[in-house]
Amino acid sequence: xxLRVTDLTVTRGMLRVLCGVSFxxxxxxxxxxxxxxxxxxxxxxxxxxxxxxxxxxxxxxxxESFAYAGHADGLKATLxxxxxxxxxxxxxxxxxxxxxxxxxxxxxxxxxxxxxxSAGQKRRLGLARLLVTGRPIWILDEPTVxxxxxxxxxxxxxxxxxxxxxxxxxxxxHIDLGIAEARVLDVTQFRAxxxxxxxxxxxxx
Amino acid sequence: xxxxxxxxxxxKFIQTSDRVLPVIxxxxxxxxxxxxxxxxxxxxxxxxxxxxVKIIFIHVPSALMAINAWLMMVVASIIWxxxxxxxxxxxxxxxxxxxVVMTIIALATGAIWGQPMWGTWWAWDPRLxxxxxxxxxxxxxxxxxxxxxxxxxxxxxTSILCIVGSVFALMSRYAVNFWNQGLHQPATLTVKTDSNIxxxxxxxxxxxxAGFMLFCIALIVLxxxxxxxxxxxRALMARERMG
Amino acid sequence: MIALLIRDVRLxxxxxxxxxxxxxxxxxxxxxxxxxxxxxxxxxxxxxxxILWLGALLACLLSLDxxxxxxxxxxxxxxxxxxxxxxxxxxxxxxxxHWLTTGLPLVIAAPVLAIMLNLPPQGFGPLVLSLILGTPAxxxxxxxxxxxTVGVKRGGLLLSLLVLPLYVPTLIFGAEVSxxxxxxxxxxxxxxxxxxxxCGTIAILPFASAAVLRVNLR
Numbered sequence: 001x002x003l004r005v006t007d008l009t010v011t012r013g014m015l016r017v018l019c020g021v022s023f024x025x026x027x028x029x030x031x032x033x034x035x036x037x038x039x040x041x042x043x044x045x046x047x048x049x050x051x052x053x054x055x056x057x058x059x060x061x062x063x064e065s066f067a068y069a070g071h072a073d074g075l076k077a078t079l080x081x082x083x084x085x086x087x088x089x090x091x092x093x094x095x096x097x098x099x100x101x102x103x104x105x106x107x108x109x110x111x112x113x114x115x116x117x118s119a120g121q122k123r124r125l126g127l128a129r130l131l132v133t134g135r136p137i138w139i140l141d142e143p144t145v146x147x148x149x150x151x152x153x154x155x156x157x158x159x160x161x162x163x164x165x166x167x168x169x170x171x172x173x174h175i176d177l178g179i180a181e182a183r184v185l186d187v188t189q190f191r192a193x194x195x196x197x198x199x200x201x202x203x204x205x
Numbered sequence: 206x207x208x209x210x211x212x213x214x215x216x217k218f219i220q221t222s223d224r225v226l227p228v229i230x231x232x233x234x235x236x237x238x239x240x241x242x243x244x245x246x247x248x249x250x251x252x253x254x255x256x257x258v259k260i261i262f263i264h265v266p267s268a269l270m271a272i273n274a275w276l277m278m279v280v281a282s283i284i285w286x287x288x289x290x291x292x293x294x295x296x297x298x299x300x301x302x303x304x305v306v307m308t309i310i311a312l313a314t315g316a317i318w319g320q321p322m323w324g325t326w327w328a329w330d331p332r333l334x335x336x337x338x339x340x341x342x343x344x345x346x347x348x349x350x351x352x353x354x355x356x357x358x359x360x361x362x363t364s365i366l367c368i369v370g371s372v373f374a375l376m377s378r379y380a381v382n383f384w385n386q387g388l389h390q391p392a393t394l395t396v397k398t399d400s401n402i403x404x405x406x407x408x409x410x411x412x413x414x415a416g417f418m419l420f421c422i423a424l425i426v427l428x429x430x431x432x433x434x435x436x437x438x439r440a441l442m443a444r445e446r447m448g
Numbered sequence: 449m450i451a452l453l454i455r456d457v458r459l460x461x462x463x464x465x466x467x468x469x470x471x472x473x474x475x476x477x478x479x480x481x482x483x484x485x486x487x488x489x490x491x492x493x494x495x496x497x498x499i500l501w502l503g504a505l506l507a508c509l510l511s512l513d514x515x516x517x518x519x520x521x522x523x524x525x526x527x528x529x530x531x532x533x534x535x536x537x538x539x540x541x542x543x544x545x546h547w548l549t550t551g552l553p554l555v556i557a558a559p560v561l562a563i564m565l566n567l568p569p570q571g572f573g574p575l576v577l578s579l580i581l582g583t584p585a586x587x588x589x590x591x592x593x594x595x596x597t598v599g600v601k602r603g604g605l606l607l608s609l610l611v612l613p614l615y616v617p618t619l620i621f622g623a624e625v626s627x628x629x630x631x632x633x634x635x636x637x638x639x640x641x642x643x644x645x646x647c648g649t650i651a652i653l654p655f656a657s658a659a660v661l662r663v664n665l666r
Contacts, residue, residue: 013355015443049530052666068530072523078462079455090451091531129527341613348609352600361663362596366610369592369656373614376645380620383638 008057073126077115213290240413274304282364299428456545551583574629
């Protein structure tokens with residue numbers, strides 16, 4: 001499925017942070033967003049995935065085609081690794097968590113409560129969730145935080161497999177993942193001009 | 206541009222209300238002074254209730270305004286949800302403190318009146334209880350406004366609370382009626398029955414109701430202006446910070 | 449949606465889920481009342497329905513902020529919002545899970561505590577009936593309050609301030625049913641009102657809760 005974003009304007013708090021964001025992400029492609037902290041990458045990703053309405057612009061793909069993974073993994077400490085994953089797979093109406101556990105080498109940990117995992121293992125479980133959603137477009141916000149080199153390799157392998165199956169991925173990350181087919185988009189160019197930065201409050205000025 | 210919605214523009218609202226406000230305020234003072242002096246000093250004592258009856262010139266108008274302020278908040282909330290005019294949300298916010306004060310006045314004058322009449326400051330009478338519940342709703346509404354930093358989020362949440370709260374307030378009214386049949390006399394003013402109070406009380410009461418109404422409108426307009434200016438100040442400060 | 453219900457119930461029952469806290473609170477409130485009002489049996493008999501209803505209501509209130517706040521903190525709520533479940537379904541299931549883990553145990557415990565307050569025998573049926581019919585409304589209304597305050601840090605007090613006035617009609621009719629039942633009077637009218645309020649809130653309030661939650665998530 002192709003994702004085409006046209007002239008998107010997104011807001012945080014009551015401030016416009018990015019405006020005129022346009023890009024196309026074909027199926028099988030990956031797009032990496034770059035930009036300094038606070039530029040609005042997270043806001044942009046949340047807006048595209050449908051969590052907050054954009055002020056302006058259009059997103060071609062419906063909200064049902066996105067799988068969003070933010071800073072928090074949404075894990076329950078008292079549920080086991082397998083139970084956490086099974087919950088999400090039944091929410092998205094899919095069976096089988098075996099391959100997802102396998103892809104992030106979580107099978108040996110399947111019975112352990114998620115609260116007993118290390119930060120990196122939690123992150124791996126959070127990313128394994130993407131595999132059980134079955135959605136074509138992955139939206140990832142800093143997916144590699146607290147992952148070691150091996151885990152990053154697992155993640156890259158999972159992304160590759162997803163792209164190979166016709167999916168696509170949109171991510172904000174600072175490290176070089178070594179995914180050759182990924183394009184890089186610097187969002188600094190879309191920074192909202194300071195003069196008109198307060199769309200909601202303009203009427204009050 | 207002859208639509209009423211042009212006043213939804215904050216600048217236009219401030220400009221127009223600046224011109225209208227002194228007129229409303231002056232009329233409010235005139236009506237209040239006339240109504241209250243007429244009511245207190247130029248009406249006869251009731252043969253049963255004595256001079257205590259004269260508290261109705263404060264009690265009835267403030268009770269009416271307590272309910273009307275809430276109704277205004279409901280209407281403003283619906284306008285905010287449907288048309289998203291910021292002035293509407295801010296007017297609802299400005300009406301809440303006025304409503305609270307009117308509720309307190311109604312409750313306090315009711316207690317002062319109730320003492321000589323029923324021999325008790327407070328009774329769990331349906332009308333009194335309903336007003337107490339209304340007071341609690343006002344408190345919750347104001348607390349929610351105060352708790353949320355983002356102005357638009359707060360406006361959305363309080364609007365929904367206001368609408369849901371109105372339904373529950375109505376249900377509470379009937380529940381309380383069912384729960385206790387009460388000692389409060391039936392409403393002083395009704396539109397169609399012929400059991401209304403005597404004319405000597407009626408006209409000064411009307412004048413003081415008009416006075417309270419104008420006074421509340423003036424306060425709400427002033428409050429809305431203050432909210433608009435505060436919002437404008439926050440916008441300007443945010444712009445300074447962003448450079 | 450069933451998966452969400454099962455998960456929430458499982459989370460509540462596992463260690464640290466707070467299951468039983470509400471029940472213990474209910475017990476303590478009911479035990480404290482005789483200390484406050486004195487041990488006279490006839491007085492306790494006459495106030496027993498009200499105390500039991502009030503205790504159940506407060507115990508319910510105590511656990512409301514867990515309904516959504518935990519999922520908000522760990523990001524699950526964002527993920528649920530982007531899942532195929534409609535938000536209305538999410539809040540309804542959350543309310544149902546809250547009722548199963550808080551309301552239902554209270555209903556079961558109430559007759560036992562009623563013995564301690566010397567409730568007359570004919571009052572047990574109406575008491576349980578009114579609680580079974582009324583506590584779902586408490587959970588649904590509480591979920592609305594929890595959705596309103598989910599973004600507020602330490603919003604527990606605010607939550608109580610918002611929810612308690614909304615509890616008034618349910619409390620009045622619920623306590624009236626069990627009071628009339630205890631006195632051997634006809635209680636069909638308040639029972640019908642209580643059932644009406646519960647059905648109405650279950651049918652309509654999830655839409656308001658979902659709208660509020662969407663506002664809070666953006």
